[in-house]
Amino acid sequence: NAGVTQTPKFRILKIGQSMTLQCTQDMNHNYMYWYRQDPGMGLKLIYYSVGAGITDKGEVPNGYNVSRSTTEDFPLRLELAAPSQTSVYFCASSYSPGTRSPWEQYFGPGTRLTVT
Amino acid sequence: GQQVMQIPQYQHVQEGEDFTTYCNSSTTLSNIQWYKQRPGGHPVFLIQLVKSGEVKKQKRLTFQFGEAKKNSSLHITATQTTDVGTYFCAGLSWGNQFYFGTGTSLTVIP
Numbered sequence: 267n268a269g270v271t272q273t274p275k276f277r278i279l280k281i282g283q284s285m286t287l288q289c290t291q292d293m294n295h296n297y298m299y300w301y302r303q304d305p306g307m308g309l310k311l312i313y314y315s316v317g318a319g320i321t322d323k324g325e326v327p328n329g330y331n332v333s334r335s336t337t338e339d340f341p342l343r344l345e346l347a348a349p350s351q352t353s354v355y356f357c358a359s360s361y362s363p364g365t366r367s368p369w370e371q372y373f374g375p376g377t378r379l380t381v382t
Numbered sequence: 383g384q385q386v387m388q389i390p391q392y393q394h395v396q397e398g399e400d401f402t403t404y405c406n407s408s409t410t411l412s413n414i415q416w417y418k419q420r421p422g423g424h425p426v427f428l429i430q431l432v433k434s435g436e437v438k439k440q441k442r443l444t445f446q447f448g449e450a451k452k453n454s455s456l457h458i459t460a461t462q463t464t465d466v467g468t469y470f471c472a473g474l475s476w477g478n479q480f481y482f483g484t485g486t487s488l489t490v491i492p
Contacts, residue, residue: 308388311481311482322478368478371415371427373424
């Protein structure tokens with residue numbers, strides 16, 4: 267199993283440009299998450315999904331969009347990039363059995379994004 | 383909104399000394415997870431605590447969940463250089479969102 271994979275690893279964007287961060291997991295996890303981590307800080311949840319076709323906002327969703335058309339993929343779209351979106355972005359997945367709390371999160375290697 | 387505070391922010395210890403990081407939530411948690419992140423790496427899951435007052439051990443690491451399920455701690459006995467990294471707690475309230483603490487960065491001096 268590859269686990270959680272993310273592309274690209276690094277990206278530099280100009281202000282106002284758009285891009286999609288890709289995330290794929292091969293563990294058949296129903297939950298997937300997008301976090302951002304600013305230097306020296308903890309992780310902030312951007313969006314999450316509890317299954318294909320279902321997404322919900324996290325703590326810091328403004329400026330981002332997501333979709334979940336399959337169990338495996340959870341792309342994050344940045345529209346009109348701003349310097350405040352310079353960060354490291356982590357995708358994660360976990361399994362939740364039915365109505366119980368999700369189990370451990372498996373993180374991808376991250377995407378380092380700079381907006382100038 | 384929910385907040386998860388973690389202290390200290392930084393800790394420098396001599397190799398062999400003990401280390402503790404504390405996590406406090408503004409709301410009652412259904413469970414709490416702990417992660418370790420090496421410099422330049424991604425968070426790696428360490429453990430999950432669910433029950434009030436729960437204590438779990440992993441070799442030199444001891445994890446506790448408070449009786450009120452609003453705080454937690456991670457204690458490392460006799461630190462080694464391999465323990466270097468940032469330790470995060472992540473609290474789950476009664477929904478699907480995990481709130482991560484700000485992390486404690488551990489430096490171990492050989």
